[in-house]
Amino acid sequence: MVGRHGEGSFVDVPLYLRPRVDPPLASLLGAAPFLHSLVDALGSPLNVLLPETVAENAERFRAVYRRHHLTGRVYFAHKANRSSALLRRLAAEDPSGVGVDVASLAELRHALGCGFTGDRVMATGPKDPEFLWLAARVGATVNLDSPRELDQLAELVRAYGLGRVDVLARLSGFESDAGHGGAGTRMLSRRSRFGTPVREVEALLSALERHADAVTLTGLAYHLDTTGLEEKGRALERCVLLMDQCRARGLAPRAVDIGGGFGVGYVADAEEWERWTTALSEAVLGGRPPLTWRGHGYGLRNEGGTVRGSVALYPGHRPGAGPGYLDQLLSLPTPVLGRAPGTLLLEHLHDLHIEPGRALADQCGLSLARVLDVRRMAEEPASYLVRLGMNAGDVSLEEHGVLVDPVLLSRGGPEDGDRGPVAVHLVGNLCLEADLITRRLVFLPELPRAGDLLAFVNTAGYAMDFHAHQAQRQPLARTVAVEREGDSWRWCMDEDYWPITHPGGKPV
16 A cells, blocks of 8 residues: 555554544534634643533433433532532532532532532542541431441441431442352452442341441442443342342331443444454554554454453443443343333332443543644654643543544644644653553544644543643643533633633623
8 A cells, every 4th residue: 555655554544533522512623713722821731621511411311210210319420520610510400310429528528619518419439537527417428338437437426426327338249149049159240349248238237227326228339340231230130139138127228329330432433443443453463553552452462373362442432321321221121030120120119329420521521732743753654753732641541441533623824734644643741651642543634733732522531630640740731611602602710610600700
């Protein structure tokens, strides 16, 4: 094959992984002069958020509840994003339907400051005494990580006269056929360092009875680190059966919290995702030029001409994600009772709680980086190094195994760059060989130039600030909230956004 530059090249068939972009994010990307003006004023990198979209996503989840005639809350997993704007916008939603899941003392304080009352807060994860005390003091529901945490909470309640605290018991280590007439015991969920193993549930229930003066069991919870619908459905069914066991002991739980993990579809085209993953295997075997920096295999390796290992990547194209995934989970018949989980919950009059993070932040924002330098790689004549005004911590898609192309927003002016598809390596602003925005060779529709912007789309969930740092005193990305106003856009700093005013302080 002959490439653009007259060399043998594989850029003639670029392996794009173009992002899924829904409105209004698509409209925002179409406003390139506006985005350039923001970066000119506030610097690179820059995070841009759409607070209205997080409310729309919450409503899509609530629509699934209504379809299955279920009640309960959608708790936003705060750890997915540090934004005040997103939290304040969700705080303005129906209190009975939307809450926040906090996993640290600082997150709890932030949620309260953004307008959430304590009764809309779920405290999750491992907790220190200060976190437990404030959660109990403001009336949050405590999602217990361990029996020891239960003991600590009860001691604090008694010592400070805080009144009984609503708690959920988080379970893990689910097994099939255990105690239900099966032929044996088979582990369903992978081992987790969180929660109480199901095999120890009797001891946990005894502890809850012992601390009945300090806590009230309002439900059971789990979170499985998997995309497997069957595995999650089995765990949900087991929780429903355990709820019956709780009631037989005089406890009165009424809710099942199934955690998060509903997913996001990042790549728009399924064929592009399949083509790239197939090409990765070919490159690992040496059948085509490398697709990654220094031949990184994303978990694959070549052993004697055979591909070994498994791809350690987030499934880039996921048509059944977010609210659609929840709908599938609630509709899939369970193995023991043979009933859809949604039907089981409805028949038992149980509430359903969920804790989406990534899925609630879907399409809620993007991260902008200015192109600082572009140079050809001498050892790879068809490829270029593109240095950006950000580092790998500013947009940690790679850290979570997410592979998706950025969108090129040209500055404009004379076209002195190469036209047509080009393969580039995206590198960061740190003086470290390992500071790669992605290890993948990225294919762009044309060669960027210094001053252009690259927009990394859909970074609001776990990507734009989850691993951000100030190594080598490089600046942290500022964050702005934007909203459409007629044919233009308005913006304000994230910390200045309030749902009762438009950006800039104009009353709603």
